[in-house]
Amino acid sequence: MTPDVTIAAAGTASLVQSVDWVAIAPPLIAAAVALVVLLADLFLPPARKPLLGWITLAGLVAALAALVPLRTGSRSTFCLTANPDACSYTVDQFAFVIQALVLGGALLTALLAMKDTEEKLPAGEFWFLLLSSAAGAALLPAARDLATLVVALEVASLPAFALVGLKRGDRLSSEAALKFFLSSVTATAVMLLGVSFVYAATGTLHLTEIATKLADVPGQLGTVAETGVVLTLVGFAFKTAAAPFHFWVPDTYVGAPLPVAAYLSVVGKAVGFSGLILVTVVAFPAYADVWGPALAVLAALTMTIGNAAAVRQAATRAHSAVRLLAWSSVGQAGYLLVPIAAAAYSGDNKVGATVAYALMYAVVNLGAFAVAALVARGKPLNRLTDYRGLYAERPLAALALAFFLLCLAGLPPGIIGLFAKVTVFSAAVDAGLGWLAVVMAVNVVVALYYYLRWTAILFRAPETADAPAGEPSAAVGASSGPVAQPVRSRVPAPLAVAVALTATVGVVLSGLPQLALHFASVTLF
Secondary structure, eight states, rough: OOOOHHHHHHHHHTTTTOHHHHHHHHHHHHHHHHHEEEEEEEHGGGGHHHHHHHHHHHHHHHHHTTTTGGGGSSSEEESSSSSSOEEEEEEEHHHHHHHHHHHHHHHHHHHHHEEEEEEEEOOOHHHHHHHHHHHHHHHGGGGHHHHHHHHHHHHHHHHHHHHHHHHHTTTHHHHHHHHHHHHHHHHHHHHHHHHHHHHHHOOOHHHHHHHHHHHHHGGGGHHHHHHHHHHHHHHHHHOOOOOOOOTTTHHHHHHHHHHHHHHHIIIIHHHHHHHHIIIIIOOOGGGGGHHHHHHHHHHHHHHHHHHHHHHOOOOTTTTTHHHHHHHHHHHHHHHHHHHHHHHHHHHHGGGGHHHHHHHHHHHHHHHHHHHHHHHTTOTOOGGGGGGHHHHHHHHHHHHHHHHHHHHTTTTTOOOOHHHHHHHHHHHHTTTTTTHHHEEEEEHHHHHHHHHHHHHHHTTSOOOOOOOOTSOOOOOOSSSOSOOOOOOOOOOHHHHHHHHHHHHHHHHHHOTTTHHHHGSSSSOOO
């Protein structure tokens, strides 16, 4: 072999790198099972379609199990040969926690949807879309370059559009899917424009290299870099449902199947906030004076609009329970933004408070949607008034929902909700954002009203239906016999498991809040 050939061969070999299959296993398993479900759907007869749900559950459990080897340390792959510290995929503490959150959220969503896919939704399409979205959601927190970040975000988002509109022939579902699609596409277009400006100013897509180069941008590119940072933040503000980019949330949640609304409220939100944390704390620390004040204002605006709209929900309006949960999720997004804004003033260790709060929120919000799905089986309009007397009819479900609502309100026995709010509040105070802490305190008090109002409805006596004209009342006269008790429909086992699982995890976190709050005091990156 000649010297020239030897040098060429060496240069070629240097471009070949090994792939850390253990690191990429969680999203890879979800994607592989999605393909299995898609192919199996072609050959399974209609009577065997429920098998697809069980395959999905098994795949998500396997993806969660693949996280076990990643719980300690940091692993990276797809790194630059010239700079091994610049990688496209890194599993650190932040990625590990968020991947566990989104895959666990997808698993609970699958439990909620098991019966719906047998009765109302096309099974093959639903499970394929859910697994595809979960794969993108699991990929995103480990993404460490803007290209991978955008691709993961769209892989998580595109199947969600179809999931929202999967109730065929339902006008509300079609409208919700259209609003969700248009808002998300607008957000993506704005974000891509911002990413292109950042790339033009820095010449790289890797987050760590962007952070270094943004600190020393040439003067003639300063405006381009600042514009890119702002546009990227605006794109993620849409994804996180931060005000004033939240307008799609209530109609989307109402029109979507309830399991999909639950998925969007937790996994969709986790995806948006993960991307926002990565671009602000990891890629744009040099522009903290730009995004810090902007996120603080967005946090105050988001929590105020969300809670004010939730207070105004009429109890007798159709789908008012889901609308209240939708507006509540907007208000909760404001709380989640607070530690990210605080990180601009006092270091990236503050984002751990967002992660801790997200863990609490994910468990109790999925639990609240699980009980809402249970009630909707008998009362599809899902009004707040439909929950009156739930304790008399289904005491365990009522107690679980009351616990979830008290956690969201931050009241005992929902200790984890109280501690999570105190952690977020402390992040704002420690960062010198006293005004934001005051706004948050006022909003927490406002939110108490609608959470406690809903909780009180659960324990009120059920309304007695008036007998039709000309018919004797069953409750009048001894001769009419005993009062007929309402017939309760049987709760599907997967739905019961979802309620029990979220309630159990919520109680454990309230008894041992350090399990979640631990992440607020450690370095995640």
